[in-house]
Amino acid sequence: MFDTLSDKLDAALKNVKGEGRINDLNIAETMREVRRALLDADVNYQVAKDFTNKVKAHVTDEKVLQAVNPGQQFVKHVYDELVYLLGDVHVDLNQAKRPPTVILVAGLQGAGKTTFVGKLAHFLKAKGRSPMVAAADVYRPAAVDQLETLAGQVGVPVFAIRGADGVPVKDAVAVAEQAVAEARRMGRDTIIIDTAGRLHVDEAMMDEVVAIKKATEPDEILFVVDAMTGQDAVNTAKAFNDRLDIDGVVLTKLDGDTRGGAALSIRSVVEKPIKFAGTGEKLDALTEFYPDRMAQRILGMGDVVSFVEKAQEQFDAEEAEKLQRKFRTQEFDLQDFYDQLQKIKNMGSLKDLLGMIPGVGKAIKQIDVDDEAFRHIEALIQSMTPVERAQPEIINGSRRRRIAKGAGMEVQDVNALLKQFREMKKLMKTMSKLQGKGRAVDPTQLLAGR
Ligand SMILES: Nc1nc2c(ncn2[C@@H]2O[C@H](COP(=O)(O)OP(=O)(O)OP(=O)(O)O)[C@@H](O)[C@H]2O)c(=O)[nH]1
Ligand SMILES: [Mg+2]
Structure with missing residues (x-):
C-alpha cells in the first residue's frame, strides 16, 4: 500500500x-x-x-x-x-435514532460495492449489531446470487424480491423500500442496501440511486470507489456527491499497488470523510479509516494501533492484560512466544503484520517473509525443555546443539531464533509503552527509535 x-x-x-x-x-x-x-x-x-x-x-x-x-x-x-x-479525525457511521439504521451503498461498476456490503455486515455483526442486507442491484441475477452467497458466509439475512421464475424483479426502489420495512419488522438494527453500478457516471443510474435515497431516507450514504483509479476516483466521488450528498467514502483495493492519489485527494476535494478502506477480497479485509494511522503507514512509521487491535481480536481481554504485563516487566519467555505464534498465525499474513510495526515497515519490503518460517521457529521451541523456554539465557553451547539436533536444524538456527527473540522483547517493550499512553503515537518519538 x-x-x-x-x-x-x-x-x-x-x-x-x-x-x-x-x-x-x-x-x-x-x-x-x-x-x-x-x-x-x-x-x-x-x-x-x-x-x-x-x-x-x-x-x-x-x-x-x-x-x-x-x-x-x-x-x-x-x-x-x-x-x-486525510481528514484529520476518524468519522463513524451515522446511526438512526430509531432503528433500523439505513445504509445506502453506491458507486461505479466493479468498484467493490457488493463485496463491501458483505464486509460491512461482517464488521457490524462482530460489533454485536444485527445487520441485514438488501439486493437492490436487480439487473443481473448474478448480482443477487453474489450478495446471497456473501450474506450466507457472514450469517446475516438478505432481502431480495424474485418472481415466480426465480428471476429478480426489476424494481430497485421497491426492493430497497420493502427491505427497510422488513428489517424493521424483523427487529434488525441496520439495513445495508447494495445498488447497481454502471461503467460510467450516467443519468439513468444516478436517477435510480436518487430515487432509492428518496424512498428510504438513508442515515448513511456511502460512496464506494476503487483506489486504483487515482484521480478518476476523485472525479466520480465529486459527481456522486453532487447528486447524492454522500456521508462518506469507502476506498477499496488499497491492498493493490495503488499510488495513493485518491486517498490523499478525495477528502480535500470532495470534503467528505473516508470511513472505510478495503484491503482484500476476503470478508475480514476491511479497516475503519483513521487519518493518523494511515499517515503513519505512509511515512513508514508502522501502524501500532491497528496491530494491537488485530492482536486483541485474537486474545481475550484478560489474556491480553496478562501479556501486556509480561511485556512491560520483560517476563515474556519463549513459551509465551510459542503460544502467541499460534495466535499470530490466525491473524493473517506475517508480512502484513510485521509491516505494521514501526521501523519494520521499510525493512520488510526488501525481504520475502515466508510464513513457513514459523514452522522452523515452532520446531526449535518444541525441541526445548520447559526450563529453557522460561529462561532462554541458560541456553548454552551444548544445549544449543541438542535443540538444533532435536529440530533437525543447525546451531546457527538456534542462535538466530534467540537473537530474534531478544529483539522482539525490546520491540514489545516499546510497543506496550506507546499503547499505554492510550493516544495517537507521537511520530517524533517513533522516529527517534529508528
Ligand atoms: N484486492 C481487492 N479486491 C477487491 C476489494 N473489494 C472488492 N474487490 C474485488 O473487486 C471485484 C468487484 O467487486 P464487487 O463487490 O463485485 O464490485 P461491485 O461494485 O459490486 O460491482 P458491480 O455490482 O458489478 O457494479 C471482485 O472481484 C472483488 O473480489 C478489495 O478491497 N481488494
Ligand atoms: Mg455488485
Missing part, C-alpha cells in the same frame, strides 16, 4: 533528518521533492501545492529553525499535514 509514495517521501525527508540545522536551501529542496512525491502518487495538483506550502510555512517558523532536532520537526510537520489531508 502506497509503497512508492512512502519510499519517495522517505528519500525526500532523509536529507533533513540527519541535518543539524535547517536552512532555506534544504527546505526548498526538500519541499520540491515532497511535492514531486505527491504528484507522482497522482495527488491532485492543487492539493499537493497547498500541502507543501503549508509544511513550508511551518518549518520556516523561527522556532523550528532553532529547534534541537529540526529534521525531526520537519518530519512531524509533514506527518501533521498528511493527517489533516
Whole structure:
C-alpha cells in the first residue's frame, strides 16, 4: 500500500533528518521533492501545492529553525499535514435514532460495492449489531446470487424480491423500500442496501440511486470507489456527491499497488470523510479509516494501533492484560512466544503484520517473509525443555546443539531464533509503552527509535 509514495517521501525527508540545522536551501529542496512525491502518487495538483506550502510555512517558523532536532520537526510537520489531508479525525457511521439504521451503498461498476456490503455486515455483526442486507442491484441475477452467497458466509439475512421464475424483479426502489420495512419488522438494527453500478457516471443510474435515497431516507450514504483509479476516483466521488450528498467514502483495493492519489485527494476535494478502506477480497479485509494511522503507514512509521487491535481480536481481554504485563516487566519467555505464534498465525499474513510495526515497515519490503518460517521457529521451541523456554539465557553451547539436533536444524538456527527473540522483547517493550499512553503515537518519538 502506497509503497512508492512512502519510499519517495522517505528519500525526500532523509536529507533533513540527519541535518543539524535547517536552512532555506534544504527546505526548498526538500519541499520540491515532497511535492514531486505527491504528484507522482497522482495527488491532485492543487492539493499537493497547498500541502507543501503549508509544511513550508511551518518549518520556516523561527522556532523550528532553532529547534534541537529540526529534521525531526520537519518530519512531524509533514506527518501533521498528511493527517489533516486525510481528514484529520476518524468519522463513524451515522446511526438512526430509531432503528433500523439505513445504509445506502453506491458507486461505479466493479468498484467493490457488493463485496463491501458483505464486509460491512461482517464488521457490524462482530460489533454485536444485527445487520441485514438488501439486493437492490436487480439487473443481473448474478448480482443477487453474489450478495446471497456473501450474506450466507457472514450469517446475516438478505432481502431480495424474485418472481415466480426465480428471476429478480426489476424494481430497485421497491426492493430497497420493502427491505427497510422488513428489517424493521424483523427487529434488525441496520439495513445495508447494495445498488447497481454502471461503467460510467450516467443519468439513468444516478436517477435510480436518487430515487432509492428518496424512498428510504438513508442515515448513511456511502460512496464506494476503487483506489486504483487515482484521480478518476476523485472525479466520480465529486459527481456522486453532487447528486447524492454522500456521508462518506469507502476506498477499496488499497491492498493493490495503488499510488495513493485518491486517498490523499478525495477528502480535500470532495470534503467528505473516508470511513472505510478495503484491503482484500476476503470478508475480514476491511479497516475503519483513521487519518493518523494511515499517515503513519505512509511515512513508514508502522501502524501500532491497528496491530494491537488485530492482536486483541485474537486474545481475550484478560489474556491480553496478562501479556501486556509480561511485556512491560520483560517476563515474556519463549513459551509465551510459542503460544502467541499460534495466535499470530490466525491473524493473517506475517508480512502484513510485521509491516505494521514501526521501523519494520521499510525493512520488510526488501525481504520475502515466508510464513513457513514459523514452522522452523515452532520446531526449535518444541525441541526445548520447559526450563529453557522460561529462561532462554541458560541456553548454552551444548544445549544449543541438542535443540538444533532435536529440530533437525543447525546451531546457527538456534542462535538466530534467540537473537530474534531478544529483539522482539525490546520491540514489545516499546510497543506496550506507546499503547499505554492510550493516544495517537507521537511520530517524533517513533522516529527517534529508528
Ligand atoms: N484486492 C481487492 N479486491 C477487491 C476489494 N473489494 C472488492 N474487490 C474485488 O473487486 C471485484 C468487484 O467487486 P464487487 O463487490 O463485485 O464490485 P461491485 O461494485 O459490486 O460491482 P458491480 O455490482 O458489478 O457494479 C471482485 O472481484 C472483488 O473480489 C478489495 O478491497 N481488494
Ligand atoms: Mg455488485
